Amino acid sequence: MTSKHLFLKAMAEEMRHRLWMLSLSVLGHFLILFVPFLIVRSNLDNYVYPKEAEAIVIYMAAFVKGYVTVAGGILAILGAMITGIFGFRYAFRKRHVDTWHSLPVKRRTLYGVCWLDGFLIWFVPMLLSVLFTGGMAGVTAYDLMGAGGAFAVAKETGIVICVLTVTFLLVYHLVLVAVMISGNMLNAITCMLLLGTGVICIYGLGLGFAVLYLDTFYEAGEAIPAAYASPLVGSIYLLARAADRPWESMLGVINCLVHQILIAAALGGCAFFLYQRRPSELAEQGVRNKGLSVLMRILAGAIAGMGGWLLFVLLVDDYQAVGWGIFGAVLFAVLALGVLDMIFSMEFKAFLAHWAQMTGIVMAVLLLDVAFCFDWLGYDTYLPDQEDIAQIAIYDPDLCNRTDRHEYSRIEESLRRMQYEDAQTAYAFLERMTDRYMPGAKPVQGNRDKIMVRVTLKNGRSYYREYEATSADSQVLAPLVCSETYLEQNYLFDIEDIEEEEPLGKLILVKGQRSKMVKEEREVIHDILEAYNYDCLEHPKILIGDGGRILLEMDLPYPDGRYRYNCPVYEGMSRTIEALEAAGLGEWTADLDPADVEEIELSLGHYPPDTSWTREELVTLARQVYGVALAQEKPSGTGTKEAEAQEGLELEEEELCLRVTDPAAIRTLLGLVSYESGRSNVFWRNGIRLRLEGKDGKSCSVYLQKGSLPEELVLRFGELAGL
Numbered sequence: 001m002t003s004k005h006l007f008l009k010a011m012a013e014e015m016r017h018r019l020w021m022l023s024l025s026v027l028g029h030f031l032i033l034f035v036p037f038l039i040v041r042s043n044l045d046n047y048v049y050p051k052e053a054e055a056i057v058i059y060m061a062a063f064v065k066g067y068v069t070v071a072g073g074i075l076a077i078l079g080a081m082i083t084g085i086f087g088f089r090y091a092f093r094k095r096h097v098d099t100w101h102s103l104p105v106k107r108r109t110l111y112g113v114c115w116l117d118g119f120l121i122w123f124v125p126m127l128l129s130v131l132f133t134g135g136m137a138g139v140t141a142y143d144l145m146g147a148g149g150a151f152a153v154a155k156e157t158g159i160v161i162c163v164l165t166v167t168f169l170l171v172y173h174l175v176l177v178a179v180m181i182s183g184n185m186l187n188a189i190t191c192m193l194l195l196g197t198g199v200i201c202i203y204g205l206g207l208g209f210a211v212l213y214l215d216t217f218y219e220a221g222e223a224i225p226a227a228y229a230s231p232l233v234g235s236i237y238l239l240a241r242a243a244d245r246p247w248e249s250m251l252g253v254i255n256c257l258v259h260q261i262l263i264a265a266a267l268g269g270c271a272f273f274l275y276q277r278r279p280s281e282l283a284e285q286g287v288r289n290k291g292l293s294v295l296m297r298i299l300a301g302a303i304a305g306m307g308g309w310l311l312f313v314l315l316v317d318d319y320q321a322v323g324w325g326i327f328g329a330v331l332f333a334v335l336a337l338g339v340l341d342m343i344f345s346m347e348f349k350a351f352l353a354h355w356a357q358m359t360g361i362v363m364a365v366l367l368l369d370v371a372f373c374f375d376w377l378g379y380d381t382y383l384p385d386q387e388d389i390a391q392i393a394i395y396d397p398d399l400c401n402r403t404d405r406h407e408y409s410r411i412e413e414s415l416r417r418m419q420y421e422d423a424q425t426a427y428a429f430l431e432r433m434t435d436r437y438m439p440g441a442k443p444v445q446g447n448r449d450k451i452m453v454r455v456t457l458k459n460g461r462s463y464y465r466e467y468e469a470t471s472a473d474s475q476v477l478a479p480l481v482c483s484e485t486y487l488e489q490n491y492l493f494d495i496e497d498i499e500e501e502e503p504l505g506k507l508i509l510v511k512g513q514r515s516k517m518v519k520e521e522r523e524v525i526h527d528i529l530e531a532y533n534y535d536c537l538e539h540p541k542i543l544i545g546d547g548g549r550i551l552l553e554m555d556l557p558y559p560d561g562r563y564r565y566n567c568p569v570y571e572g573m574s575r576t577i578e579a580l581e582a583a584g585l586g587e588w589t590a591d592l593d594p595a596d597v598e599e600i601e602l603s604l605g606h607y608p609p610d611t612s613w614t615r616e617e618l619v620t621l622a623r624q625v626y627g628v629a630l631a632q633e634k635p636s637g638t639g640t641k642e643a644e645a646q647e648g649l650e651l652e653e654e655e656l657c658l659r660v661t662d663p664a665a666i667r668t669l670l671g672l673v674s675y676e677s678g679r680s681n682v683f684w685r686n687g688i689r690l691r692l693e694g695k696d697g698k699s700c701s702v703y704l705q706k707g708s709l710p711e712e713l714v715l716r717f718g719e720l721a722g723l
Helices: 006-017 019-046 049-087 094-101 107-145 147-180 185-213 224-228 231-244 251-276 290-315 318-345 348-352 355-374 408-417 423-435 471-481 484-490 495-501 522-538 540-544 574-582 615-626 640-646 663-670 711-720
Strands: 389-395 449-457 462-469 506-511 514-519 550-557 563-570 597-607 654-660 688-694 699-704
Touching: 006 019, 006 107, 019 049, 019 107, 049 107, 049 147, 049 185, 049 231, 107 147, 107 251, 147 185, 147 231, 147 251, 185 224, 185 231, 185 290, 185 318, 185 355, 224 231, 224 251, 231 251, 290 318, 290 355, 318 348, 318 355, 389 408, 389 423, 389 471, 389 484, 408 449, 408 484, 423 449, 423 462, 423 471, 462 471, 471 540, 484 522, 495 522, 506 522, 522 540, 522 550, 522 574, 563 574, 597 615, 597 663, 597 711, 615 711, 654 663, 654 711, 663 711
Parallel strands: none
Antiparallel strands: 389 449, 449 462, 506 514, 506 550, 550 563, 597 654, 597 688, 688 699
16 A cells, blocks of 8 residues: 655655765856856956946846856756656666565655656755855845846846756656666667757758758758757757847747747656556666657668768769768668667667668658759749749848848848739749759859849748849849839838937948048938938839949948948939038039049059060950950950960069059049949949059049940050060
8 A cells, every 4th residue: 555645755765865966966056156156246346336337237137147047057957867867767777666666655656756856956956056146146236226236137037047947847857758768878868869859950961951952942940940849959949048138038038938848848748658657677678669769760760861971972072972972871871770779679689670660761761862962852943833922022132231231130131021022023033043943954154143032922831042143134133123122121221220229320421442420410311311212212223233333332330330231322313412412512422533633543464574465465455354345346255365374373473554644534534433342243243443543642442344444545555565
């Protein structure tokens, strides 16, 4: 007959055997959490409190949020593994199992005793250490800023306790599930690693295959579902979210915390269920649970097969890649499955005990690998029907005025907010992009832009791609990048958002080597930005090559000095130019005064000093470099003399350049050049850089588009013959 009154006695007896764990837990939390805080607190005595009060309070709260979360999280994960495995150590010995099960206590009571002891061994030292640390930090904050400072630290302390508790339970219950299906410690550790990291490992390897073999692959989402399905990684993800969260937002951490609580509860229920049905004879054996053992074989086979393929493909030459990939996948998958069966059965001869499962898993993994390799699912060439397209969003970092144009958050924001609903235009663009990935299509030639695309279908599903566009695709790309929804996200000044962060107070004008900060003139800056937005909306083709020369650049900085916008002002932006002139900044939109220019250097490149050129060869070379041709000539191609001169190029070389000093020629060139290079894209290519020397001794670079150099200057390159 069992007795519930023996629960506390059993807890006390079990705790007596686990005093070494409790001692380690107390010592670890004291040394890793409390002592570092005392050191930090001691160093703060050098600050002048009245002057640095707010900074010290923020630092105290950040210490609790950052350091205590990370260090305490590491202790929580290690503590969960140790208490989970050693807390039920009796399940690994037949003699111990018989002894425990002969006690006059129900099995669920025995489980509760071991579970609660393991939890308290970690929780009590953690709670005391975090409370002492947070309490002392709160006292310091109260002395400096009163109740407000103490509350900020207390809030962080409470959040840390919740996060660490969920982290511990997540890993603790995972370990208990592994223990309940295992007969010894080796099997328990193996099961814990496979169940705790298997899904996200497959996810990561899948990303590797996609990046390697799918030309248009673009990873838009995060690995959150895979992390949630991998509790070991999920616990680290939770700690990272809690430690790095923004001060002003807790929504993301709370959402993650709720998900992890549900997963921890599910794992805890699974561990209790498996314990009640755990056969006593499992002790000192391997794994006998057929369902979970098949699941772990699939995880191990997929990880090993995909990893083996990638490893061998990356080690050998490309023409041998597929054969070596198959070899690596089969080899690694067979070894992993065979060794896993040996561990599960605790017998060497079990290597091929499940040969049918092994064959099926290896074939499935091979099929998956080859499908990625040859794109059997048609990922790169997928084209929905025109009537199924609801809207499209695109993003080209080279067609954007934002300085953060290459950051992941900027790309995601633009793709999420752009909503272009002309299905006919969207289909024409997608059809053009997918055609070049069809079998037998010619490779993309010349300069190209990488364009991220998000297509939303009428059934609500969305998919992402990354295509390569060239100047030949400008006709189907132009309507998309000139649309109002694209301009709003990538070109226009978001004046309301800027005003919310800080009222307009600075605008930097840049022209060559000169710059000017327009500040403390809020209304003036507002008018200039409004005029720029108007020009972009009214004449969007200005931004893609129909705007003429670039006269200057307008940079709008953040409060901390970093730039948020770099906006070229084109010759065709009449409203912006008028606004600048009305603000007394007309000199920035005008050409430089030829009287202030000493010379302009037109370069043909660097060549060995002993290269001899004839007059005709130099003129031909100039036509090739500057894209100027006679009616019967083509501007492309490389002259024989130039090719010979470039062969065996050594360190000693000279620049072949024409120095234009004639005032009339200088005036002509100043009316043709851009004063900033602009951003190269499929519509606009950076011009040829010319060096301008001023009479004041200062030099700067200007840029000339190919094909615009006057014929008389092309012919003057012949004067360099014999020099």
